[in-house]
Amino acid sequence: MANDDIEEHATNGRILREGHAAARIGIERSRRGWSTTSLSDRLNHNGYRINPSAVWRIENGKRRIHLDEAIGFADLFGIPLAELISPPALTSQAAELIERVARAERTVHQAQEAHQQANNDLAAYLADHSPIREEAGAGTTR
Structure with missing residues (x-):
């Protein structure tokens, strides 16, 4: 595999994982009935600084997710980081x-x-x- 192929694959893989994370964040937030503000408040309380607008932009693919934010989301949702970046359909099916x-x-x-x-x-x-x-006892002894 040429260096260009490796770089392209890494970029595509990163984009896919970020898309999976964005979708999973939206799924987990909705599953809990939280607004983007509520999710932001919980993350901020746990030491991960992020505003509601950033949560919305991440969920909608308008903003990349930083590693420390991904760790914060995974920690808050109680899931491993690897699961956060996995295809959400698989995790949704498992949840069902x-x-x-x-x-x-x-x-x-x-x-x-x-x-x-x-x-x-x-x-x-x-x-x-x-x-x-x-x-009843007599009937069972016959």
Whole structure:
């Protein structure tokens, strides 16, 4: 590969990663329901100086993102820097799959609680009605 090819590839790769970061920042901000001002305030509170207009310009590809800003965004969103610059469609799909798993786990947990409550209710009922318990017990020994 010639030096010109390497330089062109590096430039294209950098531009792609910056575009991924810009899109991911917008996705993460929207997911949290934050405005550009709210995001800017949070970054400033964490020591990363950036104004709301700069956040908007980054998200819309009108301004390049500096390394320290990218670190600040990744830190604030709780994601690795490498994930911030990854294609956002992949991370969005992963987020959707994680949410599906979380919903399914909540459903399973609710079903387990309902099952346990039904067992407790049955046990309490049978304890209060010993003739039924004896009949039920007699029926299972046949």
